[in-house]
Amino acid sequence: MKKIKLLLSVILTASLLTGCANMHTHQWSEANYQSPSTCSICGLTRGNPLTADFDRYQLKADMQLNAGRTYHTICSESEDPTEGTVTVTSVSTGEPSDISGYENQTVTLTAVFSDAASNAAGFLYNYVITDFYDIESFEASFRYSEGNIHTFTVNYNGQDYDKCHVSVTTGSSEWLRKNDVYEKTVTVTWNLTVPQGYDGIVVGLRNSGIDNSGKYFIYEYYNETDFLLFRVNNHENGN
Ligand SMILES: [Zn+2]
Incomplete structure (x- = not known):
């Protein structure tokens, strides 16, 4: 008798478990x-x-805060290669925004040049902004403004945020004498407004000598030696 009772309760439990799953039709959201x-x-x-584009195309946004990296670019008065040192010097995230559901993020980097090539013929640099998750949507939504407040849309947790914007300010020092060379420092700052908690904005510099004619998306002309990229609010890179 005891055995039967036990069996019954097992059957009952099993049917409750399977019954439970059948009580509704799953309503699946899109990934x-x-x-x-x-x-x-x-x-x-x-x-x-969904797989982030940076993973899909194997792009690296591996700059770390306060860790200098060698930047390969070209001279401005010749196309000779020159090298500088690029450092992300400050990052702030989570600053309140005027727009509900958004936050302000700021990133500053410096590029310092003092090699013989730059001393002889100057240097060029190009700054970059893109999105870790969806490069094509970022590019398609990006609206460049003469007023230097460029707008764009990102998708976060399945929701489109179309009130994102960025302004970029650049500055540079004079050529300053350092021992027997001259040194010049460029500063680039991105002031961003993005969804609260967003970790997908990628900024940085690329080699000005890259031939990207006829190419539109960064993954079409990316290579590791010509790009230095930093992912904002990514907790693995110290910000
Ligand atoms: Zn369900």
């Missing part, structure tokens, strides 16, 4: 860059989040 497809009723997930 996004932060979350897999999720049932809005029971929270069950299936599959994985």
